[in-house]
Amino acid sequence: MTEVVALTRKLVGMDTVGKDETAALRTLAPLLEESGFVVAITEHEPGRGTLVADWHTGLGVPPLCLSGHVDTVPLGAAAWQHAPFGEVDGDRLYGRGTSDMKGGIAAIVTAATALAGKTPKRAGLRLVLTAAEETGSQGARYVADSVLDAPSGPLVIAEPTSNAVVHGHKGALWLEALATGVTAHGSMPELGENAIYKLASAVTALAGYRFEAGPHPVLGSPTLNVGTISGGLNTNSVPDRAVATVDVRTIAGQDHALVAGALSRVAGLELRPIVDLPPVWTDPGDEWAASVTEIVRSVTGESGEPRAATYFTDASVLTPALGSVPTLICGPGEASQAHVTDEWCALSRLAESAEIFSLICRDWCGL
Numbered sequence: 573m574t575e576v577v578a579l580t581r582k583l584v585g586m587d588t589v590g591k592d593e594t595a596a597l598r599t600l601a602p603l604l605e606e607s608g609f610v611v612a613i614t615e616h617e618p619g620r621g622t623l624v625a626d627w628h629t630g631l632g633v634p635p636l637c638l639s640g641h642v643d644t645v646p647l648g649a650a651a652w653q654h655a656p657f658g659e660v661d662g663d664r665l666y667g668r669g670t671s672d673m674k675g676g677i678a679a680i681v682t683a684a685t686a687l688a689g690k691t692p693k694r695a696g697l698r699l700v701l702t703a704a705e706e707t708g709s710q711g712a713r714y715v716a717d718s719v720l721d722a723p724s725g726p727l728v729i730a731e732p733t734s735n736a737v738v739h740g741h742k743g744a745l746w747l748e749a750l751a752t753g754v755t756a757h758g759s760m761p762e763l764g765e766n767a768i769y770k771l772a773s774a775v776t777a778l779a780g781y782r783f784e785a786g787p788h789p790v791l792g793s794p795t796l797n798v799g800t801i802s803g804g805l806n807t808n809s810v811p812d813r814a815v816a817t818v819d820v821r822t823i824a825g826q827d828h829a830l831v832a833g834a835l836s837r838v839a840g841l842e843l844r845p846i847v848d849l850p851p852v853w854t855d856p857g858d859e860w861a862a863s864v865t866e867i868v869r870s871v872t873g874e875s876g877e878p879r880a881a882t883y884f885t886d887a888s889v890l891t892p893a894l895g896s897v898p899t900l901i902c903g904p905g906e907a908s909q910a911h912v913t914d915e916w917c918a919l920s921r922l923a924e925s926a927e928i929f930s931l932i933c934r935d936w937c938g939l
Contacts, residue, residue, distance in 0.1 A: 577923070583596055584669050586657075588669070593643050594613060597701060601625075607687065612624050612719070614718065620711065622714060622715045623701040634722075634724050637726070637890070638684065640677045643705055643711075644669040654666035666914055667916075672909070672910035673730060675917040675922050678926075684697055684699060692939055697937065700720070705886050712889040728932065731885050733905075737900055738901035739855075739861065740853035743821065743826070743884065745821075745845060746820070746848075752813055753769075767813050775801065777838050795821045799819045800815075832845060851888070852885070871924055872924060881901055
């Protein structure tokens with residue numbers, strides 16, 4: 573069993589389903605500290621910590637930043653056929669978080685700690701291992717506001733991409749529409765004001781909305797989906813409150829405040845942001861992005877065609893916090909395995925990923 577597989581199994585064996593990320597990070601902190609990293613764990617609430625580790629960050633070139641999240645989603649209601657906290661079967665390691673994304677965390681840490689004892693000639697490293705990504709990047713937001721105030725080089729997020737280079741992802745703008753009315757007895761609706769009718773009218777208007785932004789060549793077109801709707805307390809009363817939530821996925825160049833304003837005008841109701849994560853995109857022609865693509869191709873043999881992820885990542889928070897640095901997503905997990913029953917990650921992908929991160933770090937640091 574390789575080091576990266578062993579570390580992945582150790583992390584997967586820890587239950588971090590929306591809780592206790594700090595305990596998982598405390599298993600990683602000594603490995604990093606022994607390798608010369610200066611480590612700090614900051615909690616945005618008890619047990620929910622984010623780790624920032626710096627290695628030779630005082631050189632003339634800002635450090636390369638590597639990031640991932642240690643929280644996972646729940647196991648789900650369906651029974652697992654494999655142990656949900658770690659089981660190897662052939663080339664697959666099963667368990668919650670293997671692909672999304674403890675395998676990526678293990679690859680980052682394995683590559684970073686392998687540099688122990690070396691002296692970089694060009695730049696150092698910074699690791700940002702976050703809490704609460706799955707619920708809106710709260711951990712990343714917390715360190716962005718309180719810790720990440722030093723210059724930074726490019727950012728790599730080790731989310732699941734099957735070790736392919738992904739150049740960005742759509743933004744996530746989740747909006748809440750609230751309609752209010754006046755309650756009355758259901759037999760005398762003329763005495764009330766029905767909030768559900770107001771909301772239904774707003775939702776119908778949104779269903780026909782067409783974005784002004786044309787499609788991005790890789791990210792595609794922005795989308796809108798009404799995900800939830802609720803209202804009323806009982807059948808024989810006029811409802812005085814109704815709420816819907818709207819999931820908007822944006823592309824590079826769209827401003828979320830302007831999008832929310834336009835949708836509010838169309839709906840005839842104020843749409844209040846409840847999740848606001850902007851899109852992320854790095855031009856494949858960027859010098860550093862191209863160099864990473866070549867490194868990945870040398871390890872995997874895969875072509876470096878520009879790609880976009882369907883999911884959002886902590887890059888929505890970290891990239892602007894770090895100064896809008898070039899950002900790529902590349903990790904050993906399978907995107908199709910994120911959040912599913914019997915989630916798995918290939919052991920061969922883990923080994924590849926550790927090698928990829930090692931080469932990316934060496935190239936940036938001048939080793």
